[in-house]
Amino acid sequence: MSWTDERVELLKKMWGEGQSASQIAKELGGVTRNAVIGKVHRLGLSNRNSGTAKPAAEPKEKPAAAPKPAPAAAAAAPAKPKPQPKTEPARPVTPEPAASAEGRPATPARRQIIPAGQPLPPQPSANEISPEALAKVNEIEKKAKKLGLMELTERTCKWPVGDPATEDFWFCGLPVQQGKPYCEAHVGVAFQPMSARRDRKR
DNA sequence: CCCTGATTCGC
DNA sequence: GCGAATCAGG
Numbered sequence: 103m104s105w106t107d108e109r110v111e112l113l114k115k116m117w118g119e120g121q122s123a124s125q126i127a128k129e130l131g132g133v134t135r136n137a138v139i140g141k142v143h144r145l146g147l148s149n150r151n152s153g154t155a156k157p158a159a160e161p162k163e164k165p166a167a168a169p170k171p172a173p174a175a176a177a178a179a180p181a182k183p184k185p186q187p188k189t190e191p192a193r194p195v196t197p198e199p200a201a202s203a204e205g206r207p208a209t210p211a212r213r214q215i216i217p218a219g220q221p222l223p224p225q226p227s228a229n230e231i232s233p234e235a236l237a238k239v240n241e242i243e244k245k246a247k248k249l250g251l252m253e254l255t256e257r258t259c260k261w262p263v264g265d266p267a268t269e270d271f272w273f274c275g276l277p278v279q280q281g282k283p284y285c286e287a288h289v290g291v292a293f294q295p296m297s298a299r300r301d302r303k304r
Numbered sequence: 305c306c307c308t309g310a311t312t313c314g315c
Numbered sequence: 316g317c318g319a320a321t322c323a324g325g
Binding site for chain 1: 306307308309310311
């Protein structure tokens, strides 16, 4: 595939949104993350920084290294009056579930944990979760990898456990089920068919 | 191990 | 210009 106008635009957009190169590559299709990164650099829009500049440029100096003329950042394109949101505060990583201090999260973090995550499951609200599923969860949570927010990836279960305001807070981190944001056990409680306790007479 | 971007260099 | 291979890190 080639870098058509549209593809480049999508690339710019996503990169600007803080998407990772691999995610962009996936979205575009037909290219690897390397291709994306290469293109990003060629386009000159590599700096996504704003706070911490990196002065340490050349840790390894090659003999006869070409000096960098410091290409002016992409900002001179009067030809295209495109309102581009260059700066985005969006660090879309901020779960603040009001999980009860008990062992069971009342509400899984349903803020976007990963920028280009899958569509989040319908809010089960104060759904009643089947006892079996709950038991299952309690089981696996013992084996949870207890990952920190930063350790989460597209293939780690993003189910939050504990109170975010406490040290005792972590994410499941077990391998996710294909295409889902959670591991099998947590998918079980997250995606309730909403018919948990059907014919319950009580 | 999973992942991230950065750089190099043959094409 | 392109991107795989490689590097350097988290």
